[in-house]
Amino acid sequence: MNASPVAHPFDAPPAPAEMREVAPGIHWIRMPLPFALDHINLWALDDGEGGVALVDSGLGTDETKALWASLFTGPLAGKTPTRLVCTHFHPDHMGLAGWLCDRFDIELHATMREWLFARMLWLEQSDDFIANQLRYYRRIGFDESQLAGVAERGNSFRNRIERMPVRVIGLRHGDTLTIGRHDWRVIEGGGHSPEHACLHCAEAGILISGDQILPRISPIVGVWPQQPESEPLSLFLDALSRLGELPADTLVLPSHGLPFTGLRTRVAELQAHHAERLDRTLAALTEPRRAQEVLKALFRRELDAHQMGFAVAETLAHLHHLMAQGKVARDLGADGVWSYRRA
Ligand SMILES: [Zn+2]
Secondary structure, X not given: OOOOOOEOOOOOOOOOOOOEEEEOOEEEEEEEOOOOOOEEEEEEEEOOOOEEEEEOOOOOOHHHHHHHXXXXXXXXXOOEEEEXXXXXXXXXXXXXXXXXXXXXXXXXXXXXXXXXXXXXHHHOOOHHHHHHHHHHHHHHOOOXXXXXXXXXXXXXXXXXXXXXXXXXXXXXXXXXXXXXXXXXXXXXXXXXXXXXEEEEEOXXXXXXXXXXXXXXXXXXXXXXXXXXXXXXXXXXXXHHHHHHOOOOOOEEEEOOOOOEEOHHHHHHHHHHHHHHHHHHXXXXXXXXXXHHHHHHHHOOOOOOHHHHHHHHHHHHHHHXXXXXXXXXEEEEOOOOOEEEEEO
């Protein structure tokens, strides 16, 4: 296996409302995010005479819309969007999908499960949505003030999505999208979102990786209230193995951070990261513990309510993986809260 270290051929991102060409006809756009993770990378791919295909949309905010407007009077002036491809349903990727598709009368291309989940969450205003959130976090052992926060946040996804397209062109693993003079093969990811699409162009040696593989941070792999018994870490590790089979000199275009080479090294680093977290999770179970106690072995800093939701989801992903391996067992206590012990 080639073990080239991770390297970044471009040392700085494009400024807001600017574009940088990372390969012939493949352009890098960056949009701000109002979170600790403060940006997302989007891609514009030349698509025939005067056309441009967009990959991911940015968060559903006025700021992102204004930056798109600047792009279309600036570096994209005279270009006609041909389609929007979204890697997955998260709001920083699909937040402006409806707005862009309506504005340019183009079609959203996404895998069916990503589009369905986004459309469902965007329409979701039912009482049983909140009831299910509360049931889930009660079983994890959230206290009354944490549960009040869950109820108050409600469906936070909805607020970050402008609107979701009513139709989609469904992508499947193995499909080929011909965009301009390049063929892009859809590679299904997993573990981070239901049916994450990565796009690989063998001829250009480029992988648009979305959030499936990132250069510095490890993508969130979590168990969520809509699928409380899921085991996403196996899906994530399987997807990493698939990506690790791509040519060693692939240039990876991730949704966060800088483009990088050294894909196989990064795959190995992420595999080692999760192996180490699984060890720490098991080591924390010197006695039966609740998820929020195990979490302290994985996240040693103070967490706010928003971060706590992600940390719990990630801790459960590791616990469920160990349960699937038969190393950990789960019991539902008389108080209705799960605890975990070594099996
Ligand atoms: Zn994501």
